[in-house]
Amino acid sequence: MSEHNFFDGDAIIVGGGLAGLTLALAMDQAGLRVAVVDTLPIDTQLAPEFDGRASALAFTSWRLFEALGIADDLRPYTTRIEHIMVCDGRPYGGTRPGGPxxxxxxxxxREISEGPExxxxxxxxxxxxxxxxLARAVLARPNIISIAPAMAERYEARPDGVDVLLADGRRLSGKLLVACDGKFSRIRAQARIRSVGWNYGQKGLVATVRHAEPHNGVAYEYFLPSGPFAILPLPDNRASLVWTEPSDVADALQAADADVFQQELENRFGDFLGELRPEGPRWAYPLGLKFSEDFCAERIAFVGDAARGIHPLAGQGFNLGIRDAAALAEVCGEAKRVGLDIGALTTLRRYEGWRKFDSASLAAGTDIFNRLFSNDIEPLRQLRGIGLSIVNQIGPARRFFMRQAGGDTGEPPKLLRGKRLDAA
Structure with a gap:
């Protein structure tokens, strides 16, 4: 390592969120030396009040966690999703309850996985x-250098590598720069990679509730005139809500006093899980679609929300980042083993080809579903309901959608099949 360089290795990951940390572990297993740069110290990101969100990890994402050796550490904090119910929400107001x-x-x-376990x-x-x-696993890996808090100000591409300059003057050198810095990626902007997208004029209100009756591992996604309303099972008779409303309504609900919020919650949630009690703070996140024109450039790859940000109605945001990480780590690991340049555009085009079509399909699907279901036009509501009921009667269609949502179609990367990247 040059005396002027704080790091000189294979890959520099800018963004230490969920996707960035997952990628670091995957690349480490693939035999790459990695640095992770993030603006926030890890202990800040572990605070209960930091985020509030919960994620549905697809079964292929869990296979990746098992292959990386972290599933057993996460298991005590998880709930199995045994069933998913998708439906038009029942109209609420007056004396009528909300709910499915x-x-x-x-x-x-059980249609795609046999046995009670x-x-x-x-x-x-x-x-x-x-x-x-993820953070504990990253800190335990000697070949992963964690640099946080630190700000990556800019990068400088070279014919044989790339340098990242930090705000404090430190310089990091590698063969590949990976942007995991979110929908409004600074790296993508510096690289002049165009993106397309729009705001939905909606916000996702995120909250946790405790309910009297057990959820039995059932996740609900029902559609109300204002947008999707997701009830996601958590341990100990709790559920995470992702409640979509027009932005001004979401802001009002976030700021509402306890009695008003309770009433509005019950109007939409219904009483099928018994008495409800909100727990903890509420958060509201703006929703939109943003899709990068390219998933790579010379010496740069885009992963997670830096590649695309979609509506949360399908619960696929983090799963897409995990699939990116699995594909990029496999591509780069194989390239290094045979002596190829992991940052060369010819190498990175394989990653882009693996991930772009899947991403575009899901982005388009969530956009169409949100527009189709976020209204209260009665004839359309009736047709939607009938359509859901018809698809529910077609077993092959149900099983296809389950495997599609789980990322188990086509030729998934090794990690998504539960295979380690360092295995012979």
Whole structure:
């Protein structure tokens, strides 16, 4: 290492969120020496009040965690998703309760996984617990250098590598720069990579509730005139809500006093899980679609939200980042083993080809679903409900959607099949 360089290795990951930490572990297993740069110290990101969100980890994402050796550490903080119910929400107001409507699409994990302890459709975990497990694993790997808090100001590409200059004057050198710095990626902007997208004029209100009746591992996604309303099972008779409303309504609900919030919650949630009690703070996040024109450039790869940010209605945001990490780590690991340049555009185009079509399909699907279901036009509502009921009667269609959502179609990367990257 040059005396002027703080790090000189294979890959520099800018962004130490969930996708960035997952990628660091995957690349380490693939035999790469990695640095992770983030603006926040890890202990700040572990605080309960830091985020509030929870993520549904698809079954292929869990296989990756098992292959990376961290699933057992995360398991105590998770809930298995045994069923997913998708339906038009019942109209609320007056004396009518909210809750799931009469037309539904039921996904049952027993259709694709046999036995009482077979692979579930997914695992629910609060992001703070997932981040804690990932962070501890990263800090325990000697070939991963964690640099936080630190600001990556700019990068300088060279014919045989790339340098990242930090705000404090330190210089990091590698063969590849990976942008994991979110939907509004500074690296993507510096690289002049265009993106397309739009705001939905909606915000996702995130909160945790405790309910009297057990959820039995069932996740609900029902559609109300204002947008999707997701009830995601957590340990100990709790659920994480992702509640979509027009931005001004979401802001008002976030600021509402306890009695008003309770009433509005009950109007939408219904009483099918018994008495409800909100727990902890509320958060509101703006929702939009942003899709990068390219997933790579010379010496740069885009991963997670830096590649695309989608509507949360399918619960696929973090899973897409995990799939990116699995593909990029495998591509770069194989390239290094045969003596190829991991940052060369010819290497990175393989990653882009592996991930771009899947990403575009899911982005388009969530956008169409949100527009189709976020309204209260009665004829359309009736057609939607009938459509859900029809698909519910077609077994092959149900099983296809379950495998599609789980990332188990086509030729998934090795980690998503539960295979280690350092195995012979």
């Amino acid at each position: 409507g009469p037309h539904s699409l039921h996904f049952d994990r 077979g692979e579930p459709l997914g695992w629910m975990a609060e992001n703070r617990h997932t981040r804690m497990v």
